[in-house]
Amino acid sequence: GQNIDQPTEMTATEGAIVQINCTYQTSGFNGLFWYQQHAGEAPTFLSYNVLDGLEEKGRFSSFLSRSKGYSYLLLKELQMKDSASYLCALHNAGNMLTFGGGTRLMVKP
């Protein structure tokens, strides 16, 4: 099976930087996704890492280390609208996603 761990909740200040970690145990996977989900809404795609290293997309960056079983999502210049749940998910054969429990981020003024 696959085991994915994320912190349950985090709080950060508007304008700051926050790093949301995701650790996993698995025998194999294609890549790792990060999704954002606002309360009561659908998850929306943020990033996908296949290779080790950093992928940057504007204010959001995602990092993967396969050898360490570790990924993180970095959010810069936090805005109030970034308050949401952030889900990391392992991408497996058959296009199956296994989601972590999600991290609820609260951005405060």
Added chain:
Amino acid sequence: DTEVTQTPKHLVMGMTNKKSLKCEQHMGHRAMYWYKQKAKKPPELMFVYSYEKLSINESVPSRFSPECPNSSLLNLHLHALQPEDSALYLCASSQPFPGLAGVGNEQFFGPGTRLTVL
């Protein structure tokens, strides 16, 4: 069009009712998915259709019956549900096979149907 639509948005049903959830996409995706999401929990995969054929059933009870009439539509037929089946039901679509690294692999989610079983 990069949208996945789902109807209805909300559904309340009794344990003896039969109802259906509908999902539609026009992105040319050939893989479609049903997920169940309980409050403050991540989505859990239920079914995967690839090229209109059921490819994965994650040990879902038979009171949930999926159907893929064509490449754009996905239904979930509900019968004799239990109160614990109350949840947000999400539909998603994607390309069926992983493409180049980081390209075209993501699943696009619909807004979900909020189901309450009384």
